[in-house]
Amino acid sequence: MTDGGRTEYAHPDTHAAPVRRPSERRFGLRPLEWFALCTIAVLLLQDRLIAFFDDSPALQTWSTIFVSITVQAVPFLVLGVALSAAIAAFVPPSFFSRVLPKRPALAVPVAGATGVVLPGCECASVPVAGSLIARGVAPAAALTFLLAAPAINPIVLVSTAVAFPNQPEMVGARLLASFAVAVVMGWWWVRFGRTDWLRLPGSRFSQDATRWQVFRDSALHDMLHAGGFLVVGGLVAATLNVVVPESVIESVADQLWLSVLVLAGLAVIVAICSEADAFVAASLTSFSPTAQLAFMVVGPAVDVKLVALQTGTFGRAFTARFAPLTFATAVLASVAVGWWLL
Protein backbone atom coordinates (compact mmCIF):
# COMPACT_ATOMS: atom_id res chain seq x y z
CA MET A 1 0.00 0.00 0.00
CA THR A 2 1.29 3.41 -0.81
CA ASP A 3 3.09 5.33 1.85
CA GLY A 4 2.02 8.56 0.23
CA GLY A 5 5.32 9.07 -1.47
CA ARG A 6 7.27 9.87 1.59
CA THR A 7 10.39 7.83 1.55
CA GLU A 8 13.37 8.28 3.72
CA TYR A 9 16.88 7.74 2.59
CA ALA A 10 19.83 7.37 4.85
CA HIS A 11 22.71 9.13 3.21
CA PRO A 12 26.00 8.04 4.64
CA ASP A 13 27.54 11.46 4.22
CA THR A 14 24.86 13.69 5.66
CA HIS A 15 23.39 13.95 9.08
CA ALA A 16 19.78 14.39 8.16
CA ALA A 17 17.76 11.79 6.31
CA PRO A 18 16.06 13.83 3.61
CA VAL A 19 12.36 13.25 3.30
CA ARG A 20 10.76 13.37 -0.12
CA ARG A 21 8.26 16.19 -0.34
CA PRO A 22 4.65 15.60 -1.34
CA SER A 23 5.48 16.96 -4.77
CA GLU A 24 7.63 13.94 -5.31
CA ARG A 25 9.93 13.51 -8.20
CA ARG A 26 10.06 10.23 -10.00
CA PHE A 27 13.10 9.86 -12.21
CA GLY A 28 13.78 13.51 -11.67
CA LEU A 29 10.46 14.79 -13.02
CA ARG A 30 7.30 15.95 -11.37
CA PRO A 31 3.93 14.58 -12.47
CA LEU A 32 3.09 17.71 -14.42
CA GLU A 33 6.36 17.50 -16.27
CA TRP A 34 5.71 13.85 -17.09
CA PHE A 35 2.34 14.89 -18.38
CA ALA A 36 3.85 17.53 -20.64
CA LEU A 37 6.42 15.06 -21.90
CA CYS A 38 3.79 12.48 -22.72
CA THR A 39 1.67 15.09 -24.48
CA ILE A 40 4.58 16.07 -26.66
CA ALA A 41 5.36 12.44 -27.42
CA VAL A 42 1.77 11.84 -28.40
CA LEU A 43 1.72 14.87 -30.67
CA LEU A 44 4.91 13.79 -32.37
CA LEU A 45 3.69 10.24 -32.86
CA GLN A 46 0.23 11.35 -33.81
CA ASP A 47 0.39 10.41 -37.46
CA ARG A 48 1.80 7.00 -36.72
CA LEU A 49 -0.86 6.34 -34.13
CA ILE A 50 -3.67 7.44 -36.41
CA ALA A 51 -2.38 5.28 -39.25
CA PHE A 52 -2.09 2.35 -36.90
CA PHE A 53 -5.72 2.63 -35.94
CA ASP A 54 -6.95 3.49 -39.41
CA ASP A 55 -5.52 0.29 -40.81
CA SER A 56 -7.49 -1.87 -38.50
CA PRO A 57 -11.28 -1.82 -38.43
CA ALA A 58 -11.09 -4.08 -35.41
CA LEU A 59 -9.16 -1.45 -33.48
CA GLN A 60 -11.52 1.26 -34.63
CA THR A 61 -14.53 -0.75 -33.49
CA TRP A 62 -12.76 -1.40 -30.21
CA SER A 63 -12.17 2.32 -29.74
CA THR A 64 -15.74 3.18 -30.61
CA ILE A 65 -17.12 0.76 -28.05
CA PHE A 66 -14.66 1.93 -25.41
CA VAL A 67 -15.40 5.61 -25.94
CA SER A 68 -19.14 5.04 -26.13
CA ILE A 69 -19.32 3.39 -22.73
CA THR A 70 -17.32 6.23 -21.24
CA VAL A 71 -19.38 8.95 -22.91
CA GLN A 72 -22.66 7.27 -22.04
CA ALA A 73 -21.77 6.78 -18.40
CA VAL A 74 -20.00 10.04 -17.55
CA PRO A 75 -23.17 12.09 -17.02
CA PHE A 76 -24.50 9.52 -14.57
CA LEU A 77 -21.18 9.40 -12.82
CA VAL A 78 -21.12 13.17 -12.50
CA LEU A 79 -24.61 13.19 -11.08
CA GLY A 80 -23.89 10.38 -8.66
CA VAL A 81 -20.63 11.91 -7.48
CA ALA A 82 -22.22 15.33 -7.05
CA LEU A 83 -25.07 13.96 -4.99
CA SER A 84 -22.94 11.73 -2.81
CA ALA A 85 -20.47 14.57 -2.24
CA ALA A 86 -23.40 16.77 -1.27
CA ILE A 87 -24.54 14.18 1.22
CA ALA A 88 -21.07 13.76 2.62
CA ALA A 89 -20.82 17.52 3.01
CA PHE A 90 -24.29 18.63 3.99
CA VAL A 91 -26.13 15.79 5.71
CA PRO A 92 -25.15 15.64 9.36
CA PRO A 93 -24.45 12.15 10.69
CA SER A 94 -26.93 12.86 13.45
CA PHE A 95 -29.60 12.53 10.75
CA PHE A 96 -29.03 8.82 10.72
CA SER A 97 -29.18 8.44 14.48
CA ARG A 98 -32.53 10.19 14.43
CA VAL A 99 -33.98 8.24 11.53
CA LEU A 100 -32.92 4.72 12.43
CA PRO A 101 -34.80 2.62 15.01
CA LYS A 102 -32.82 1.69 18.06
CA ARG A 103 -33.07 -2.07 17.71
CA PRO A 104 -30.43 -3.27 15.24
CA ALA A 105 -32.69 -5.91 13.71
CA LEU A 106 -35.21 -3.21 12.81
CA ALA A 107 -32.59 -0.64 11.89
CA VAL A 108 -31.24 -2.92 9.18
CA PRO A 109 -34.18 -2.78 6.75
CA VAL A 110 -34.68 0.92 7.44
CA ALA A 111 -31.04 1.58 6.68
CA GLY A 112 -31.45 -0.39 3.49
CA ALA A 113 -34.43 1.72 2.52
CA THR A 114 -32.46 4.91 3.18
CA GLY A 115 -30.08 3.71 0.53
CA VAL A 116 -32.82 4.19 -2.03
CA VAL A 117 -32.93 7.88 -1.29
CA LEU A 118 -29.31 8.73 -0.68
CA PRO A 119 -26.95 8.20 -3.59
CA GLY A 120 -23.57 7.03 -2.52
CA CYS A 121 -20.74 6.01 -4.71
CA GLU A 122 -18.80 3.08 -3.33
CA CYS A 123 -15.87 5.36 -2.62
CA ALA A 124 -18.02 7.42 -0.31
CA SER A 125 -20.14 4.70 1.24
CA VAL A 126 -17.31 3.01 3.06
CA PRO A 127 -16.01 6.12 4.82
CA VAL A 128 -19.57 7.26 5.51
CA ALA A 129 -20.43 3.90 7.08
CA GLY A 130 -17.26 4.12 9.12
CA SER A 131 -18.09 7.55 10.44
CA LEU A 132 -21.64 6.40 11.22
CA ILE A 133 -20.32 3.57 13.36
CA ALA A 134 -17.92 5.96 15.03
CA ARG A 135 -20.90 8.13 15.94
CA GLY A 136 -22.82 5.32 17.55
CA VAL A 137 -25.01 3.96 14.78
CA ALA A 138 -25.43 0.18 15.10
CA PRO A 139 -22.74 -1.44 12.93
CA ALA A 140 -25.32 -3.75 11.35
CA ALA A 141 -27.34 -0.77 10.11
CA ALA A 142 -24.25 1.07 8.93
CA LEU A 143 -23.11 -1.97 6.96
CA THR A 144 -26.53 -2.39 5.42
CA PHE A 145 -26.36 1.24 4.33
CA LEU A 146 -22.86 0.61 3.00
CA LEU A 147 -24.25 -2.08 0.71
CA ALA A 148 -27.55 -0.46 -0.17
CA ALA A 149 -26.66 3.15 -0.94
CA PRO A 150 -24.39 2.47 -3.90
CA ALA A 151 -26.63 -0.22 -5.29
CA ILE A 152 -30.20 1.02 -5.23
CA ASN A 153 -30.07 4.80 -5.26
CA PRO A 154 -32.13 6.71 -7.84
CA ILE A 155 -29.22 7.49 -10.14
CA VAL A 156 -28.34 3.85 -10.40
CA LEU A 157 -31.92 2.84 -11.05
CA VAL A 158 -32.34 5.48 -13.74
CA SER A 159 -29.10 4.48 -15.40
CA THR A 160 -30.25 0.86 -15.37
CA ALA A 161 -33.52 1.90 -17.00
CA VAL A 162 -31.59 3.80 -19.66
CA ALA A 163 -29.23 0.91 -20.26
CA PHE A 164 -32.03 -1.61 -20.70
CA PRO A 165 -34.76 0.40 -22.38
CA ASN A 166 -36.71 -2.65 -23.50
CA GLN A 167 -36.37 -4.54 -20.24
CA PRO A 168 -37.84 -2.46 -17.42
CA GLU A 169 -37.91 -5.56 -15.24
CA MET A 170 -34.15 -5.28 -14.90
CA VAL A 171 -34.59 -2.23 -12.73
CA GLY A 172 -36.96 -4.02 -10.37
CA ALA A 173 -34.78 -7.11 -10.30
CA ARG A 174 -31.73 -5.08 -9.43
CA LEU A 175 -33.54 -3.18 -6.71
CA LEU A 176 -34.89 -6.35 -5.16
CA ALA A 177 -31.70 -8.38 -5.31
CA SER A 178 -29.43 -5.62 -4.00
CA PHE A 179 -31.83 -4.70 -1.22
CA ALA A 180 -31.99 -8.37 -0.23
CA VAL A 181 -28.20 -8.60 -0.14
CA ALA A 182 -27.90 -5.48 2.00
CA VAL A 183 -30.53 -6.62 4.48
CA VAL A 184 -29.26 -10.19 4.69
CA MET A 185 -25.74 -9.02 5.38
CA GLY A 186 -27.00 -6.58 8.00
CA TRP A 187 -28.95 -9.29 9.78
CA TRP A 188 -25.96 -11.60 9.53
CA TRP A 189 -23.99 -8.99 11.40
CA VAL A 190 -26.71 -8.66 14.04
CA ARG A 191 -26.52 -12.40 14.64
CA PHE A 192 -22.85 -13.15 14.14
CA GLY A 193 -20.97 -9.88 14.06
CA ARG A 194 -18.42 -9.07 16.72
CA THR A 195 -17.21 -5.56 17.30
CA ASP A 196 -13.68 -6.73 17.85
CA TRP A 197 -13.59 -7.45 14.13
CA LEU A 198 -14.03 -3.77 13.47
CA ARG A 199 -11.26 -1.25 13.62
CA LEU A 200 -12.89 2.14 13.87
CA PRO A 201 -11.63 4.79 11.44
CA GLY A 202 -10.82 8.42 12.00
CA SER A 203 -12.63 11.22 10.26
CA ARG A 204 -12.22 11.64 6.55
CA PHE A 205 -11.87 15.38 6.55
CA SER A 206 -10.36 17.81 8.97
CA GLN A 207 -12.72 19.58 11.30
CA ASP A 208 -12.03 23.07 10.05
CA ALA A 209 -12.94 22.45 6.43
CA THR A 210 -16.03 24.29 5.30
CA ARG A 211 -18.86 22.24 3.92
CA TRP A 212 -18.34 23.55 0.41
CA GLN A 213 -14.70 22.56 0.61
CA VAL A 214 -15.73 19.10 1.70
CA PHE A 215 -18.15 18.99 -1.22
CA ARG A 216 -15.57 20.15 -3.73
CA ASP A 217 -12.87 17.79 -2.58
CA SER A 218 -15.20 14.81 -2.21
CA ALA A 219 -16.43 15.42 -5.72
CA LEU A 220 -12.92 15.74 -7.08
CA HIS A 221 -11.64 12.61 -5.39
CA ASP A 222 -14.69 10.50 -6.22
CA MET A 223 -14.86 11.69 -9.82
CA LEU A 224 -11.28 10.68 -10.50
CA HIS A 225 -11.64 7.44 -8.64
CA ALA A 226 -14.91 6.44 -10.24
CA GLY A 227 -13.90 7.81 -13.63
CA GLY A 228 -10.73 5.80 -13.65
CA PHE A 229 -12.56 2.59 -12.89
CA LEU A 230 -15.19 3.44 -15.47
CA VAL A 231 -12.42 3.56 -18.05
CA VAL A 232 -11.25 0.13 -16.90
CA GLY A 233 -14.78 -1.16 -17.37
CA GLY A 234 -14.96 0.36 -20.82
CA LEU A 235 -11.65 -1.18 -21.82
CA VAL A 236 -12.76 -4.59 -20.62
CA ALA A 237 -16.12 -4.34 -22.37
CA ALA A 238 -14.53 -3.23 -25.62
CA THR A 239 -12.00 -6.04 -25.46
CA LEU A 240 -14.64 -8.65 -24.69
CA ASN A 241 -16.71 -7.37 -27.56
CA VAL A 242 -14.00 -7.32 -30.18
CA VAL A 243 -11.13 -9.55 -29.15
CA VAL A 244 -12.67 -12.54 -27.48
CA PRO A 245 -14.03 -14.90 -30.13
CA GLU A 246 -17.79 -15.14 -30.16
CA SER A 247 -17.65 -18.92 -29.88
CA VAL A 248 -15.93 -18.65 -26.52
CA ILE A 249 -18.40 -16.07 -25.26
CA GLU A 250 -21.36 -18.06 -26.44
CA SER A 251 -20.20 -21.30 -24.89
CA VAL A 252 -19.86 -19.56 -21.55
CA ALA A 253 -23.04 -17.54 -21.89
CA ASP A 254 -25.15 -20.57 -22.58
CA GLN A 255 -24.62 -22.18 -19.20
CA LEU A 256 -26.48 -20.61 -16.32
CA TRP A 257 -24.09 -21.04 -13.41
CA LEU A 258 -20.93 -20.59 -15.43
CA SER A 259 -22.18 -17.39 -17.03
CA VAL A 260 -23.36 -16.00 -13.70
CA LEU A 261 -20.07 -16.79 -11.99
CA VAL A 262 -18.01 -15.42 -14.86
CA LEU A 263 -19.85 -12.11 -14.88
CA ALA A 264 -19.85 -11.96 -11.09
CA GLY A 265 -16.10 -12.50 -11.12
CA LEU A 266 -15.76 -9.88 -13.84
CA ALA A 267 -17.72 -7.42 -11.71
CA VAL A 268 -15.31 -7.97 -8.84
CA ILE A 269 -12.26 -7.42 -11.00
CA VAL A 270 -13.53 -4.50 -13.04
CA ALA A 271 -14.73 -2.56 -9.99
CA ILE A 272 -16.84 -0.13 -11.91
CA CYS A 273 -18.97 2.45 -10.16
CA SER A 274 -22.60 1.44 -9.73
CA GLU A 275 -23.93 4.41 -11.70
CA ALA A 276 -22.17 3.07 -14.75
CA ASP A 277 -22.13 -0.71 -14.47
CA ALA A 278 -25.50 -1.06 -16.14
CA PHE A 279 -24.00 0.23 -19.38
CA VAL A 280 -21.24 -2.31 -19.29
CA ALA A 281 -23.72 -5.06 -18.43
CA ALA A 282 -25.94 -4.01 -21.32
CA SER A 283 -23.02 -4.26 -23.73
CA LEU A 284 -22.62 -7.94 -22.87
CA THR A 285 -25.43 -8.85 -25.19
CA SER A 286 -24.61 -12.55 -25.46
CA PHE A 287 -25.22 -13.17 -21.80
CA SER A 288 -28.55 -13.94 -20.19
CA PRO A 289 -30.36 -11.24 -18.23
CA THR A 290 -29.70 -13.20 -15.04
CA ALA A 291 -25.97 -13.12 -15.65
CA GLN A 292 -26.16 -9.41 -16.45
CA LEU A 293 -28.10 -8.94 -13.23
CA ALA A 294 -25.37 -10.78 -11.32
CA PHE A 295 -22.84 -8.36 -12.77
CA MET A 296 -24.87 -5.41 -11.53
CA VAL A 297 -25.67 -6.83 -8.10
CA VAL A 298 -22.23 -8.18 -7.24
CA GLY A 299 -20.32 -5.12 -8.45
CA PRO A 300 -21.53 -2.52 -5.93
CA ALA A 301 -21.43 -5.09 -3.12
CA VAL A 302 -17.94 -6.47 -3.46
CA ASP A 303 -15.07 -5.69 -5.78
CA VAL A 304 -11.35 -5.14 -5.54
CA LYS A 305 -11.81 -1.46 -4.87
CA LEU A 306 -14.29 -2.06 -2.07
CA VAL A 307 -12.14 -4.77 -0.51
CA ALA A 308 -9.25 -2.34 -0.42
CA LEU A 309 -11.41 0.41 1.05
CA GLN A 310 -12.96 -1.88 3.63
CA THR A 311 -9.61 -3.28 4.67
CA GLY A 312 -8.32 0.22 5.06
CA THR A 313 -11.32 1.43 6.99
CA PHE A 314 -12.40 -1.55 9.05
CA GLY A 315 -9.40 -3.82 9.07
CA ARG A 316 -8.48 -7.17 7.66
CA ALA A 317 -10.40 -9.36 10.13
CA PHE A 318 -13.62 -7.70 9.09
CA THR A 319 -13.06 -7.75 5.36
CA ALA A 320 -11.90 -11.36 5.26
CA ARG A 321 -15.30 -12.39 6.54
CA PHE A 322 -17.49 -9.72 5.01
CA ALA A 323 -16.33 -9.75 1.41
CA PRO A 324 -16.62 -13.46 0.53
CA LEU A 325 -19.93 -13.75 2.33
CA THR A 326 -21.29 -10.74 0.46
CA PHE A 327 -20.12 -12.22 -2.83
CA ALA A 328 -21.91 -15.50 -2.17
CA THR A 329 -25.07 -13.74 -1.02
CA ALA A 330 -25.06 -11.47 -4.06
CA VAL A 331 -24.65 -14.36 -6.49
CA LEU A 332 -27.43 -16.34 -4.85
CA ALA A 333 -29.74 -13.33 -4.73
CA SER A 334 -29.13 -12.62 -8.40
CA VAL A 335 -29.87 -16.15 -9.45
CA ALA A 336 -32.99 -16.30 -7.28
CA VAL A 337 -34.38 -12.97 -8.44
CA GLY A 338 -33.32 -13.64 -12.01
CA TRP A 339 -35.08 -16.96 -12.04
CA TRP A 340 -38.17 -15.37 -10.60
CA LEU A 341 -38.39 -12.12 -12.50
CA LEU A 342 -36.29 -12.38 -15.63
Next chain:
Amino acid sequence: MVAAVRKETQALILVMVGATAIKLVWTDTYLNFVKPSHGWMVAGAGVALVVLAFFVALGTFGKQRSAATRADDAEPDAAVAHLGQESGADGHGHDHSHGPRVGWLLLLPVLAVFLVAPPALGSYAASRDSGRVAEPRNDAFEPLPAGDPVELSVLDYATRAVWGKGGTLEGRTVEMVGFVTPGEDGADWYLTRMMLNCCAADGQAVKIEVQGVEAPPENSWVTVTGTWVDNGTNPRTDLPAVAVESLEPADEPRNPYVSY
Protein backbone atom coordinates in the same frame (compact mmCIF):
# COMPACT_ATOMS: atom_id res chain seq x y z
CA MET B 1 6.01 4.70 -12.65
CA VAL B 2 2.71 6.49 -12.32
CA ALA B 3 3.10 9.19 -9.77
CA ALA B 4 0.52 10.27 -7.27
CA VAL B 5 -1.64 13.13 -8.38
CA ARG B 6 -1.52 16.73 -7.21
CA LYS B 7 -4.59 18.88 -7.05
CA GLU B 8 -3.71 20.98 -10.07
CA THR B 9 -3.08 17.88 -12.13
CA GLN B 10 -6.36 16.41 -10.98
CA ALA B 11 -8.13 19.56 -12.09
CA LEU B 12 -6.33 19.37 -15.42
CA ILE B 13 -7.54 15.82 -16.00
CA LEU B 14 -11.09 16.88 -15.29
CA VAL B 15 -10.83 19.84 -17.63
CA MET B 16 -9.66 17.61 -20.43
CA VAL B 17 -12.46 15.14 -19.90
CA GLY B 18 -15.00 17.94 -19.69
CA ALA B 19 -13.64 19.69 -22.76
CA THR B 20 -13.75 16.44 -24.69
CA ALA B 21 -17.38 15.92 -23.75
CA ILE B 22 -18.29 19.44 -24.80
CA LYS B 23 -16.38 19.10 -28.05
CA LEU B 24 -18.12 15.85 -28.87
CA VAL B 25 -21.53 17.43 -28.56
CA TRP B 26 -20.52 20.70 -30.23
CA THR B 27 -19.34 18.88 -33.36
CA ASP B 28 -22.13 16.28 -33.37
CA THR B 29 -19.48 13.58 -33.09
CA TYR B 30 -21.22 12.28 -29.98
CA LEU B 31 -23.71 10.67 -32.34
CA ASN B 32 -21.09 8.07 -33.16
CA PHE B 33 -21.30 6.84 -29.60
CA VAL B 34 -24.63 7.54 -27.96
CA LYS B 35 -28.21 8.31 -28.86
CA PRO B 36 -29.17 11.86 -29.84
CA SER B 37 -31.34 12.22 -26.74
CA HIS B 38 -28.25 11.83 -24.59
CA GLY B 39 -26.46 14.84 -26.03
CA TRP B 40 -27.57 17.44 -23.56
CA MET B 41 -26.52 15.21 -20.66
CA VAL B 42 -23.05 14.74 -22.07
CA ALA B 43 -22.67 18.47 -22.64
CA GLY B 44 -23.99 19.22 -19.17
CA ALA B 45 -21.58 16.77 -17.59
CA GLY B 46 -18.72 18.33 -19.52
CA VAL B 47 -19.61 21.77 -18.26
CA ALA B 48 -19.96 20.47 -14.69
CA LEU B 49 -16.50 18.92 -14.83
CA VAL B 50 -14.92 22.10 -16.13
CA VAL B 51 -16.66 24.11 -13.40
CA LEU B 52 -15.50 21.68 -10.70
CA ALA B 53 -11.96 21.84 -12.02
CA PHE B 54 -12.14 25.62 -11.95
CA PHE B 55 -13.12 25.66 -8.29
CA VAL B 56 -10.46 23.12 -7.39
CA ALA B 57 -7.84 25.24 -9.08
CA LEU B 58 -9.21 28.32 -7.35
CA GLY B 59 -8.89 26.60 -4.00
CA THR B 60 -5.38 25.52 -4.80
CA PHE B 61 -4.19 28.99 -5.70
CA GLY B 62 -5.98 30.50 -2.76
CA LYS B 63 -4.18 28.25 -0.35
CA GLN B 64 -0.86 28.84 -1.98
CA ARG B 65 -1.23 32.59 -1.67
CA SER B 66 -2.04 32.34 1.99
CA ALA B 67 0.64 29.86 2.86
CA ALA B 68 3.19 31.32 5.19
CA THR B 69 6.37 30.10 3.54
CA ARG B 70 7.11 28.42 0.27
CA ALA B 71 9.99 26.29 -0.75
CA ASP B 72 11.16 27.05 -4.26
CA ASP B 73 9.55 24.21 -6.12
CA ALA B 74 7.96 22.00 -3.56
CA GLU B 75 4.45 22.35 -2.27
CA PRO B 76 4.38 23.68 1.22
CA ASP B 77 3.98 20.52 3.12
CA ALA B 78 0.90 20.65 5.22
CA ALA B 79 -1.05 23.80 4.58
CA VAL B 80 -1.68 23.71 0.91
CA ALA B 81 -3.28 22.44 -2.26
CA HIS B 82 -5.26 19.84 -0.42
CA LEU B 83 -7.89 20.25 2.11
CA GLY B 84 -7.21 20.43 5.80
CA GLN B 85 -4.61 18.24 7.34
CA GLU B 86 -5.38 14.90 5.83
CA SER B 87 -2.51 12.81 6.94
CA GLY B 88 -1.54 9.47 5.56
CA ALA B 89 -2.47 7.83 8.80
CA ASP B 90 -6.14 8.58 8.71
CA GLY B 91 -6.99 4.96 8.79
CA HIS B 92 -8.23 4.63 5.27
CA GLY B 93 -5.46 2.55 3.91
CA HIS B 94 -4.78 5.03 1.19
CA ASP B 95 -3.41 8.52 1.43
CA HIS B 96 -5.82 11.37 0.79
CA SER B 97 -3.19 14.01 0.34
CA HIS B 98 -2.85 12.95 -3.26
CA GLY B 99 -5.54 12.04 -5.69
CA PRO B 100 -6.34 8.52 -6.74
CA ARG B 101 -3.84 7.35 -9.33
CA VAL B 102 -6.48 5.47 -11.25
CA GLY B 103 -7.73 8.92 -12.28
CA TRP B 104 -4.97 9.08 -14.89
CA LEU B 105 -6.92 6.53 -16.91
CA LEU B 106 -9.48 9.20 -17.66
CA LEU B 107 -7.03 10.54 -20.21
CA LEU B 108 -7.44 7.43 -22.32
CA PRO B 109 -10.84 8.27 -23.77
CA VAL B 110 -9.62 11.84 -24.31
CA LEU B 111 -6.71 10.48 -26.30
CA ALA B 112 -8.97 8.13 -28.19
CA VAL B 113 -11.33 10.90 -29.22
CA PHE B 114 -8.66 13.35 -30.31
CA LEU B 115 -6.19 10.95 -31.86
CA VAL B 116 -8.13 8.04 -33.16
CA ALA B 117 -11.44 9.78 -33.79
CA PRO B 118 -13.33 6.51 -33.53
CA PRO B 119 -15.86 6.21 -36.32
CA ALA B 120 -19.40 4.99 -36.02
CA LEU B 121 -19.76 1.22 -35.98
CA GLY B 122 -19.62 -0.05 -39.52
CA SER B 123 -19.29 -3.18 -41.58
CA TYR B 124 -16.69 -4.77 -39.32
CA ALA B 125 -19.04 -4.77 -36.35
CA ALA B 126 -22.00 -5.68 -38.54
CA SER B 127 -20.22 -8.68 -40.02
CA ARG B 128 -19.82 -10.18 -36.59
CA ASP B 129 -23.55 -10.04 -36.04
CA SER B 130 -26.27 -12.19 -37.53
CA GLY B 131 -28.38 -9.16 -38.36
CA ARG B 132 -31.61 -10.74 -37.29
CA VAL B 133 -34.18 -8.34 -35.95
CA ALA B 134 -35.24 -8.53 -32.34
CA GLU B 135 -38.94 -8.64 -31.55
CA PRO B 136 -40.44 -5.17 -31.61
CA ARG B 137 -42.30 -3.89 -28.60
CA ASN B 138 -45.37 -3.06 -30.59
CA ASP B 139 -46.53 -5.62 -33.13
CA ALA B 140 -49.30 -3.55 -34.65
CA PHE B 141 -47.95 -2.33 -37.95
CA GLU B 142 -49.72 0.71 -39.24
CA PRO B 143 -50.00 1.14 -42.99
CA LEU B 144 -47.16 3.00 -44.63
CA PRO B 145 -47.66 6.67 -45.35
CA ALA B 146 -48.44 7.69 -48.90
CA GLY B 147 -45.63 8.33 -51.33
CA ASP B 148 -43.87 6.63 -54.17
CA PRO B 149 -41.27 5.77 -53.14
CA VAL B 150 -41.93 6.04 -49.42
CA GLU B 151 -38.90 6.70 -47.22
CA LEU B 152 -38.45 4.06 -44.63
CA SER B 153 -35.78 3.22 -42.10
CA VAL B 154 -33.96 -0.07 -42.44
CA LEU B 155 -35.16 -1.06 -38.98
CA ASP B 156 -38.77 -0.33 -39.83
CA TYR B 157 -38.57 -2.28 -43.08
CA ALA B 158 -36.89 -5.26 -41.43
CA THR B 159 -39.41 -5.40 -38.62
CA ARG B 160 -42.38 -5.19 -40.98
CA ALA B 161 -40.88 -7.78 -43.31
CA VAL B 162 -40.06 -10.43 -40.75
CA TRP B 163 -42.35 -9.84 -37.80
CA GLY B 164 -45.22 -8.35 -39.79
CA LYS B 165 -44.82 -10.96 -42.51
CA GLY B 166 -44.48 -8.26 -45.13
CA GLY B 167 -48.13 -7.35 -45.07
CA THR B 168 -47.72 -3.62 -44.93
CA LEU B 169 -44.89 -3.65 -47.48
CA GLU B 170 -46.55 -5.56 -50.28
CA GLY B 171 -46.88 -3.59 -53.48
CA ARG B 172 -45.06 -0.50 -52.23
CA THR B 173 -41.83 1.02 -53.44
CA VAL B 174 -39.56 1.94 -50.57
CA GLU B 175 -36.43 4.04 -50.27
CA MET B 176 -33.88 3.27 -47.58
CA VAL B 177 -30.44 4.45 -46.51
CA GLY B 178 -27.81 2.15 -45.10
CA PHE B 179 -24.24 0.95 -45.46
CA VAL B 180 -22.89 -2.05 -47.32
CA THR B 181 -21.94 -5.27 -45.58
CA PRO B 182 -20.64 -8.32 -47.44
CA GLY B 183 -23.14 -11.12 -47.74
CA GLU B 184 -23.01 -14.72 -46.68
CA ASP B 185 -25.09 -17.86 -47.20
CA GLY B 186 -25.85 -17.02 -50.79
CA ALA B 187 -26.63 -13.37 -50.28
CA ASP B 188 -24.56 -10.94 -52.28
CA TRP B 189 -24.60 -8.05 -49.86
CA TYR B 190 -26.68 -6.53 -47.14
CA LEU B 191 -28.07 -3.08 -46.64
CA THR B 192 -27.23 -2.53 -42.99
CA ARG B 193 -27.76 -0.19 -40.07
CA MET B 194 -26.53 -0.60 -36.56
CA MET B 195 -29.26 -0.51 -33.96
CA LEU B 196 -28.60 0.87 -30.50
CA ASN B 197 -30.42 -0.10 -27.35
CA CYS B 198 -28.42 2.17 -25.11
CA CYS B 199 -25.10 3.17 -26.65
CA ALA B 200 -22.73 1.99 -29.35
CA ALA B 201 -21.33 -0.65 -27.02
CA ASP B 202 -24.46 -2.74 -27.37
CA GLY B 203 -25.03 -2.01 -31.05
CA GLN B 204 -26.51 -4.83 -33.08
CA ALA B 205 -26.79 -5.05 -36.83
CA VAL B 206 -30.00 -4.95 -38.82
CA LYS B 207 -29.46 -6.43 -42.25
CA ILE B 208 -31.54 -6.55 -45.38
CA GLU B 209 -30.46 -8.85 -48.16
CA VAL B 210 -30.23 -6.94 -51.41
CA GLN B 211 -31.19 -8.60 -54.65
CA GLY B 212 -30.72 -7.35 -58.17
CA VAL B 213 -27.73 -5.07 -57.81
CA GLU B 214 -24.02 -5.73 -57.47
CA ALA B 215 -22.34 -4.94 -54.19
CA PRO B 216 -20.96 -1.41 -53.86
CA PRO B 217 -17.72 -0.93 -51.88
CA GLU B 218 -17.91 -2.37 -48.39
CA ASN B 219 -18.85 0.08 -45.66
CA SER B 220 -20.02 2.72 -48.13
CA TRP B 221 -23.34 4.45 -47.61
CA VAL B 222 -26.04 4.05 -50.25
CA THR B 223 -29.66 4.94 -50.92
CA VAL B 224 -31.63 2.00 -52.21
CA THR B 225 -35.03 2.09 -53.92
CA GLY B 226 -36.89 -1.16 -54.33
CA THR B 227 -39.76 -3.45 -53.43
CA TRP B 228 -40.30 -6.12 -50.85
CA VAL B 229 -39.66 -9.75 -51.68
CA ASP B 230 -40.58 -12.63 -49.46
CA ASN B 231 -37.40 -14.20 -48.10
CA GLY B 232 -39.04 -16.20 -45.36
CA THR B 233 -40.76 -14.80 -42.32
CA ASN B 234 -39.25 -16.76 -39.47
CA PRO B 235 -37.56 -14.12 -37.33
CA ARG B 236 -35.19 -16.66 -35.86
CA THR B 237 -33.65 -17.75 -39.10
CA ASP B 238 -34.63 -15.41 -41.91
CA LEU B 239 -33.34 -12.03 -42.93
CA PRO B 240 -35.56 -9.65 -44.84
CA ALA B 241 -34.82 -8.98 -48.51
CA VAL B 242 -35.46 -6.22 -51.00
CA ALA B 243 -35.42 -6.28 -54.80
CA VAL B 244 -33.63 -3.15 -55.84
CA GLU B 245 -34.67 -0.93 -58.72
CA SER B 246 -32.10 1.79 -58.27
CA LEU B 247 -29.11 2.52 -56.09
CA GLU B 248 -27.18 5.70 -55.42
CA PRO B 249 -24.30 6.66 -53.17
CA ALA B 250 -25.37 8.57 -50.08
CA ASP B 251 -23.77 10.69 -47.39
CA GLU B 252 -23.41 9.20 -43.98
CA PRO B 253 -26.43 10.47 -42.04
CA ARG B 254 -25.90 12.81 -39.13
CA ASN B 255 -27.05 10.02 -36.83
CA PRO B 256 -25.64 6.81 -38.26
CA TYR B 257 -27.60 4.55 -35.93
CA VAL B 258 -31.18 3.49 -35.62
CA SER B 259 -33.14 2.68 -32.51
CA TYR B 260 -36.69 1.97 -31.52
